Amino acid sequence: MQTQNKLASFEEAVLPHLDAAYNLARWLTRNETDAEDVVQEATLRAFRYFGGFHHDREGRPWLLGIVRNTCYTWMQQNRAQELLIPLDESHDLESQDLSPEALLQQSADSLMVRQALEELPVEFREVMVLRELEGMSYKEIAGIIDLPLGTVMSRLARARKRLQKSLTSQMHAEAQS
């Protein structure tokens, strides 16, 4: 491939997804500067692999897969302890006393939701960001995080349940104080 052409077609195919790349990296690293470094590294990595990128494939999931891997490598080097938190694989049922939906609708303010999402373990955070913020299909998510479709659904189920629980308990606490 001609190098000028390669650069031009890379920029055309991949750069429109820079927002998505940064958003994912920002949520996974939880830090602006780190997210920028990760995105730059991921983009350069993507550029190197670009010869193997087929144009009929979608640029966004492809780039996000690379961003995610770069994030994990970065976290292993810098914040390995975050990756060590074991995932609770139990499927707990909806508890009765928490979370009347009115409470959720009334007083969930943006800071609270942002914080609750940020505090989710990274495996839950990434599926929430890909599904709720990027609006990706289960199939695309499965491709990015390299897990079967069924696992994508059960992980989303647990992520949302956790998020809801942490929001409702925070709101209860606030209402009582």
Added chain:
Amino acid sequence: MSCQRTQELMHGYLDGELDLTGSLEVEQHMQECLICARAYRNQTALRSALKDISLYYPAPAKLRKRVRSALRQTNKAETPSRATAWRLLTVGASLACALLIAFVIWSALPGRFTPSRDELLAQEIVSDHVRSLMVNHLTDVASSDQHTVKPWFDGKIDFAPQVWDFSDQGYLLVGGRLEYLNNRTAAALVYQRQKHFINVFIWPSEQSSDSESQLMARQGYNLIHWTRGGMTYWAVSDLNSSELEKLTRLIQNQTPPRQQSR
């Protein structure tokens, strides 16, 4: 359907990722179960809370600039200088030779040509397999008796698939199901080996000749595809490939190959 299952599947339902049967089952359960109905309302409330608030972090303008200039530099570094161009040329020439040899060997291999249609179909088949397990809709007719399963297909599809039970070899026939695959109706035979389920999809082949088994792996599932006696077969399971191959051989031994016209 249990509450636990419903509260997992409702997320697929919420995201529009369930098939019709699964959606109906979830809806039906929620009509009857107040706890699950409430859980679902909570989830829709949570979703709208997430939608209302701007949680998205757009890339800062300075990052965009930074990435662009880093790309330009990398690109420049990749453009070879004159001195290295010679070296690259010789390396390139030997590489081209190696590639040519590799290509010749590759072309000689049987079954090498995997059109993207097969790839798409493989994806469709894995999704189908996962869905059949996800929504607990493995079988339309549940029986380990091949003489019950075979007649069940009559009149439902425009071909008559053969049905065999291999429970004495450890592959228990669980039942049959109708599927819509590759833009047509297909028969699905469901087998169980220990705790693993195997879907075998069958429909009349468009190809005129038989083809050998092709093994592939997608998303952690093994798939085996072959054409024999005018029928296309796809077997899919999370079973290991050698045990899946054993089942396909059992089936192949029961089906006559297409007669060669001379």
